[in-house]
Amino acid sequence: xxxxxxTFDNASALKVSQAVIGNTIGEYVxxxxxxESVKLSDYLGKPxxxxxxxxxxxxxxxxxxxxxxxxxxxxxxxxxKDSFNVLTIGFDTPNDTSDAMREFARQQGxxxxxxxxxxxxxxxxxxxxNEVGFLYFSSPNGFDHLLQATLVDGAGKVYRQIYGIxxxxxxxxxxxEPLKELVLGTPKSDSxxxxxxxxxxxxxTVYDPGSDRYYFDYSLFVGVFIGxxxxxxxxxxxxxxxxxxxxxxx
Numbered sequence: 001x002x003x004x005x006x007t008f009d010n011a012s013a014l015k016v017s018q019a020v021i022g023n024t025i026g027e028y029v030x031x032x033x034x035x036e037s038v039k040l041s042d043y044l045g046k047p048x049x050x051x052x053x054x055x056x057x058x059x060x061x062x063x064x065x066x067x068x069x070x071x072x073x074x075x076x077x078x079x080x081k082d083s084f085n086v087l088t089i090g091f092d093t094p095n096d097t098s099d100a101m102r103e104f105a106r107q108q109g110x111x112x113x114x115x116x117x118x119x120x121x122x123x124x125x126x127x128x129x130n131e132v133g134f135l136y137f138s139s140p141n142g143f144d145h146l147l148q149a150t151l152v153d154g155a156g157k158v159y160r161q162i163y164g165i166x167x168x169x170x171x172x173x174x175x176x177e178p179l180k181e182l183v184l185g186t187p188k189s190d191s192x193x194x195x196x197x198x199x200x201x202x203x204x205t206v207y208d209p210g211s212d213r214y215y216f217d218y219s220l221f222v223g224v225f226i227g228x229x230x231x232x233x234x235x236x237x238x239x240x241x242x243x244x245x246x247x248x249x250x
Contacts, residue, residue: 004130008137008144017148017161020133024157028128030089030118033102038118040087040128041156047084047182048152049162049175052134054092054143055100064147065108067167071175072115074213078176078205083183086115091129091136092143093122132158151178169212180205 005012028040051068053061065088072086088105090096101117110117120128129136132152136145151160160178165171184205 004135008135008139010146013135013146014163016135017133017146017163020131020158021161022157023131024155025128025131025152028120028124030120030124031098033098033105033117035098038116043085043087043116044152044156045154046082047154047159047179049084049086049179050132050150050152051086051088051148052091052129052136052145053088053096053104054136055090055096055104056092057142060147062104062108063167064165065104065110067165067171068149068175069108069110070167071165071171074172075176075179077213079179079183082114084114084179088115088117089125089128090117090119091125091134093120093125133161149175151182153182169209172212 004016025040030038030040032038049072051065053065055061068086076083088101088110090101090104096119098119101119105111105117132150134145134148134150136143147164147166149162149165150158151162153159159182162175162178165175
């Protein structure tokens with residue numbers, strides 16, 4: 001594990017962030033918007049996206065959260081409404097109370113299933129930010145930190161760090177591609193038919209930069225299927241010709 005720097009700079013923050021990829025995060029008990037206890041493990045079993053904010057931030061955190069919401073909505077449109085969970089967690093523990101997190105979510109217009117706004121005590125948040133590689137430092141303007149969302153797989157392992165969700169069209173594939181790999185590419189205890197269908201969806205889910213949307217292009221699969229049929233037919237014909245020539249030569 002890379003040691004934590006004493007001051008903030010992007011290069012050091014990126015190193016710390018990348019160093020945790022592949023690590024499994026532990027169990028944490030956080031606080032929901034109405035004061036209820038929330039176990040982090042309750043949101044595993046499917047991909048989990050974790051972002052950190054501080055509620056007194058007047059521009060960057062609110063804007064980044066709204067941009068994240070846009071990308072999340074596009075991801076759910078193509079992968080399914082309940083295909084992954086999202087947690088936004090306040091790291092300024094004296095101020096990011098459950099009431100403050102509830103008000104922050106209201107101001108950003110986010111009240112959708114599968115997305116929780118959580119708070120926690122200093123010890124809990126300190127351990128959690130270390131495990132997901134999120135650095136922040138107090139500054140005259142509030143806090144310095146990366147615009148980072150951590151993608152955790154269904155088993156609780158850090159799978160990818162996603163940086164700079166800022167409202168551009170590049171946000172969509174930057175978020176959806178790793179989610180697509182986890183949602184459609186990870187084998188589950190489903191039937192063989194379901195697994196095969198997910199593999200086809202993984203291959204045929206493509207991004208259209210013109211509309212900034214994903215869609216299913218089954219023509220790709222059809223083309224591969226037709227190509228395979230042609231190849232099998234040619235191999236069958238070659239084998240038949242070879243056998244015929246052997247019979248004629250005996």
